[in-house]
Amino acid sequence: MTIYKMILTQCAVCATELGLSSGKKCGRCSTRYCGPECQVQHWKEGGHDQLCKSIKKAGGAEQYNANKKYTEAVAVAAEKCADDTKGQTCYICTQALHWKTKEGLVRGCACRGTAGFAHVSCLAEQAKILYAEAEENNLDHKVKDARWHRWHQCSLCEQRYHGVVACALTWACWKTYLGRPEGKWARTAAMTTLASGLFATGHYEDALSVQEAELATLQRVGASEERILVAQNNLAATYARLGHFEPALRLKRDVYSGYLKLYGEDHRYTLEAANNLVTSLLHAHLFEEAKALLRKTLPVARRTLGENDATMLRLRGNYAEALCKDPAATLDDLRESVATLEEIERTARRVLGGAHPTTTGIERALQKYREVLAAREPR
Ligand SMILES: [Zn+2]
Ligand SMILES: [Zn+2]
Ligand SMILES: [Zn+2]
Ligand SMILES: [Zn+2]
Secondary structure, three states: OOOOOOOOEEEEOOOOOOOOOOOOOOOOOOOOEOOHHHHHHHOOOOOOOHHHHHHHHHHHHHHOOOOOOOHHHHHHHHHHHHHHHOOOOOOOOOOOOOOOOOOOOOOOOOOOOOOOOEEEHHHHHHHHHHHHHHHHHHOOHHHHHHHHHOEEEEOOOOOOOOOHEEEEEEHHHHHHHHHOOOOOHHHHHHHHHHHHHHOOOOHHHHHHHHHHHHHHHHHOOOOOOOHHHHHHHHHHHHHHOOOOOHHHHHHHHHHHHHHHHHHHHHHHEEEEEEEHHHHHHHOOOOOHHHHHHHHHHHHHHHHOOOOHHHHHHHHHHHHHHHHHHHOOOHHHHHHHHHHHHHHHHHHHHHHHHOHHHHHHHHHHHHHHHHHHHHHOOOO
């Protein structure tokens, strides 16, 4: 069976890891192999003689793979959203069915009522045009960055897309920029974006392979410390999800101190990195360290992010968790924890919506710690 990885770093026949540069490529379509034997086998028995032309026509193996994954992801997203989008129209092209692709509508942000329904193609086209315009006019970095957000953040409610919608849109992003030269910002940024979409749909192994390829690329081209920190931060999250807790904790410590040095304590990235580190500390049962970091971070976050910010909600959720999980928790700790969760649950519902993973995570924690508290309350 042919195994295509998300970013093609493996032999197309035997799946040997090739890294970014080793092995052999098909001279026409750039499909990658570990050596001539696998290449010959792929041509003779793997159906490559039939496919090679269409792969070349699509722009090479990586492009062909990305286009295919994109089409699949759009179909999955439209189907998953079908009930929610029934009778609605796209806010961009105003149609229910896309004129060209015939794809259905999606919605995967915090938009409610009749707002925010769209085709993945229309969202992608908008992001592409807006970013291209910023590039052509050489607009400054901040504007470019804001435009890039359109690949993973809804312009109406300003929340990140989640689940299958994030996944489809990030494939769109990768297929748009993968042809750029290796050292170009948009190409590695598209890898970051794709990995986040894969992560959002639970494709952690795939996200990991994209992120490892991305980090290797960044280090090879001598990218800035900022870019490398972002890549390490994302990689750490994936390690944690895959159960590789030790490397995750190590990376998160590095990332937090890196951001602290680079941007100072009140930058959003530093605060997010602190929250990520806390999550790993809690997992490692390092409660005292987690609580100390939170006590230092929460006042800063309250001042700079405000109570309605998603990261602030996660920080407070983690604080509640740190109080409860500690075996030395007092009854007052438990009460404070449940009261905190009740408060942020209301805020999360209002700001992020009930379907947002942060909201559902808070709800789960609230349910659990209400029970813990009930069992400890004196009768
Ligand atoms: Zn091979
Ligand atoms: Zn070929
Ligand atoms: Zn549309
Ligand atoms: Zn929205």
